[in-house]
Amino acid sequence: MRIVMVGTGEFALPTFERLLGSSHEVAALLTQPDRTGPGKHNHPHPMKERAVAAGLPVLQPASCNAPESLEALRALGADLMVVAAYGQILSAEFLTVTRLGAINLHASLLPKYRGAAPIQYAVWKGEAETGVTIFQIQPRLDAGPILGIVKTPIGPRETAGELEIRLADLGADLAVTVLAEIESGTTHPTMQDAAGVTKAPKMPKSAGLVDWSKTSREIDWHLRAMQPWPMPFTFLHVKDRPPARLLVLSTEEVSGGGGASALPGSVVANDGKSLHVRTGDGVVAIQRVQAAGKRAMMIDEFLRGNSVPIGARFGAENEAD
Numbered sequence: 001m002r003i004v005m006v007g008t009g010e011f012a013l014p015t016f017e018r019l020l021g022s023s024h025e026v027a028a029l030l031t032q033p034d035r036t037g038p039g040k041h042n043h044p045h046p047m048k049e050r051a052v053a054a055g056l057p058v059l060q061p062a063s064c065n066a067p068e069s070l071e072a073l074r075a076l077g078a079d080l081m082v083v084a085a086y087g088q089i090l091s092a093e094f095l096t097v098t099r100l101g102a103i104n105l106h107a108s109l110l111p112k113y114r115g116a117a118p119i120q121y122a123v124w125k126g127e128a129e130t131g132v133t134i135f136q137i138q139p140r141l142d143a144g145p146i147l148g149i150v151k152t153p154i155g156p157r158e159t160a161g162e163l164e165i166r167l168a169d170l171g172a173d174l175a176v177t178v179l180a181e182i183e184s185g186t187t188h189p190t191m192q193d194a195a196g197v198t199k200a201p202k203m204p205k206s207a208g209l210v211d212w213s214k215t216s217r218e219i220d221w222h223l224r225a226m227q228p229w230p231m232p233f234t235f236l237h238v239k240d241r242p243p244a245r246l247l248v249l250s251t252e253e254v255s256g257g258g259g260a261s262a263l264p265g266s267v268v269a270n271d272g273k274s275l276h277v278r279t280g281d282g283v284v285a286i287q288r289v290q291a292a293g294k295r296a297m298m299i300d301e302f303l304r305g306n307s308v309p310i311g312a313r314f315g316a317e318n319e320a321d
Contacts, residue, residue: 009085014172028057065091111192113200114142121200124225132171145189148178159227212265249288257283265314
């Protein structure tokens, strides 16, 4: 088949690589425009770089649904579009520019976690497993018939970023299988169960704020879900000091940690090597942190250079005593 790859994020890269090495003909890459940062430097664009290295045309319209974009796609004469982590909403007309429409790789077990942040939500909500679903794209968000699905357990210490790497590889393998079935006419589409739909909308940066009133287990889920973005953060409140922003990268539940009468977020123990903090249902030991402008470090190293007295509080920046 003649295929257009539609993708931007690194989740799409393993699938792109598998397509380039397959018997299918990749006609072009459709991807997001280049982004610039401070100083006008360009952000890395691994999908574009790989397409250029392979000698493929690269389309980067501001809107893939604009008439000129649709015309350029039709001119490619492709059979199918393979979409993964693209970053734009696809119109109904867009889905007609190729003979077989478009399929999408979605990093969840649909119909759970439809939306832009399925990997983060699966970790955040404490799911035991997740996976990748390939479905035929329809105008409704992530709602088309399922063509293939692969499942995997979520590791007990796995961050969203680590999980994404694994899911990207699993999705690439699944894509090869589904494309073979499409080509041979042996797919078995399965409609999604509307009763099982949950949402995973794009996360704001503020979602990284740690809520110490949650259970110790929920806090662990949250810390892992927020890495590598937007990163889990809190503010350390010590009397007569301004609040200090701190990334909390990992914790471990402590049995019988004490401080039962302390408010959530309160420091209940500090022996210079470990730091125990009250949660909604117990106590956790903070393991790794990163102060503003500093590298990540183990808590004992942090405590050697920072005074954190018992009774200090972690919480929101403007949290009252």
